[in-house]
Amino acid sequence: MWLVPALILMVVCAGSSIPMGMWILITSRWPSWLRGWMRWPLGNQLSPQVVRLQGWSYVFVGSASAVLAVLLAAFPSLLASPTWPVRWIVWITLAVAVALMLGGVVPYLRSLRLSRI
Numbered sequence: 016m017w018l019v020p021a022l023i024l025m026v027v028c029a030g031s032s033i034p035m036g037m038w039i040l041i042t043s044r045w046p047s048w049l050r051g052w053m054r055w056p057l058g059n060q061l062s063p064q065v066v067r068l069q070g071w072s073y074v075f076v077g078s079a080s081a082v083l084a085v086l087l088a089a090f091p092s093l094l095a096s097p098t099w100p101v102r103w104i105v106w107i108t109l110a111v112a113v114a115l116m117l118g119g120v121v122p123y124l125r126s127l128r129l130s131r132i
Contacts, residue, residue, distance in 0.1 A: 025084035029077045036073025039066060058130040068126035075119030082112045
């Protein structure tokens with residue numbers, strides 16, 4: 016029951032975060048339509064370094080969502096076979112997703128700190 020909504024959420028997150036992050040990294044500027052309350056919690060000092068860090072955080076979080084979407088898509092078939100290799104595949108996939116998520120959280124927090132200086 017929860018599998019389909021979770022899969023849709025992960026696909027939407029990956030499908031929006033990765034292109035947005037790539038666009039920010041390629042253009043090296045913050046989108047003009049993201050103003051006012053939509054820029055929260057960033058401060059007023061959006062230097063090029065802050066914008067690059069935000070772009071990388073979008074790409075990493077979107078990539079983690081894509082990895083989790085693949086895991087969710089394969090989850091029913093993985094549950095059917097309780098062998099050790101399948102468990103290792105799940106653990107490795109989750110470890111990759113956590114590493115990508117941390118790779119997104121670290122630049123995000125750093126950019127928040129830099130935008131408030």
